[in-house]
């Protein structure tokens with residue numbers, strides 16, 4: 001990553017850019033008035049849910065984390081379960097299984113520094129109804145711990161950094177919370193940049209760390225919006241609002257589908273007063289975040305840079321994730337032709353990833369295969385060093 005871009009504030013100050021970046025305005029509502037400027041003129045008197053119908057939020061909510069049956073209906077009408085498998089296997093021609101492609105991966109990884117990036121929800125832990133109960137299994141934890149023993153490993157999550165650390169509970173990892181807007185890494189990895197978003201701190205063990213928080217100035221705004229959203233969501237049964245410090249999430253997984261337009265419209269109305277915030281869609285969740293030029297892809301580049309591993313042909317980054325926000329990271333790897341993006345999905349969907357895994361259980365198997373491979377090659381290395389020792393000149397000489 002060009003460190004100049006970390007020096008420059010990622011906050012987008014140009015209102016024109018902010019309008020482009022804000023998701024949710026359908027191009028048809030922008031009417032050309034004169035010259036090159038555009039004004040926002042509603043085409044007709046708005047109805048109750050017109051905003052969220054025209055801006056595509058409702059469509060995005062319907063297709064968010066679709067149940068298996070619905071997704072396959074979209075592809076080919078009524079399908080029997082065998083047909084589901086056929087559709088999935090034909091999709092896998094484009095996104096081959098990372099487990100089945102393992103030999104290809106390790107061939108490319110040989111003599112390279114492998115760096116692992118992991119999303120949390122839907123990747124390390126299964127998707128469950130209650131976000132507070134999205135625990136990873138102890139088997140998965142030991143796989144992540146094992147991987148971190150051999151390769152630099154980072155978790156990049158939409159959750160707050162503290163929350164994801166609490167759920168993962170491993171000190172040997174790097175953590176980036178709030179979709180990469182809150183990155184913590186050891187003080188020894190300081191990059192020589194002078195930026196107000198860079199601060200020194202101490203972690204839970206009292207060790208010196210660096211924090212990179214490109215959306216620091218938004219903390220009070222996010223807190224205010226979070227509180228407003230809690231207030232508006234309290235009358236919608238099943239709605240849940242989370243505060244991630246640099247972004248906030250409104251969950252509708254447990255909301256009756258009939259009330260989805262209501263929840264979308266409420267969030268839309270709150271956001272009208274905050275032109276510097278935008279909305280993105282996750283798995284049955286509306287995510288409100290600052291309009292800044294920062295995402296999980298930028299966080300990957302930043303972490304590689306902090307580890308001194310960017311711009312090197314000797315580095316192989318592997319990013320595993322299941323959500324739309326992970327696409328930013330897949331895109332970075334694909335565009336730079338670096339490493340592998342691996343999409344976790346049990347249903348066919350378009351992605352910028354190269355490979356796929358079906359679910360967290362396959363993620364665990366993949367991580368375990370990486371550990372086994374590393375242990376094998378370290379064993380071979382160790383044995384060949386032993387052999388060299390035993391055939392050392394001194395030993396050979398005594399033989400004479």
Ligand SMILES: O=P(O)(O)OC[C@H]1O[C@H](O[C@H]2O[C@H](CO)[C@@H](O)[C@H](O)[C@H]2O)[C@H](O)[C@@H](O)[C@@H]1O
Nearest residue numbers: 120121127128129131134157158249253283285
């Ligand atoms: O980037 P991630 O680590 O994948 O975080 C994305 C969101 O994950 C959580 O929500 C998702 O998982 C929940 C638990 O399985 C599920 O109930 C919810 O429907 C999913 O959207 C988390 O609660 C969100 O705040 C994160 O933004």
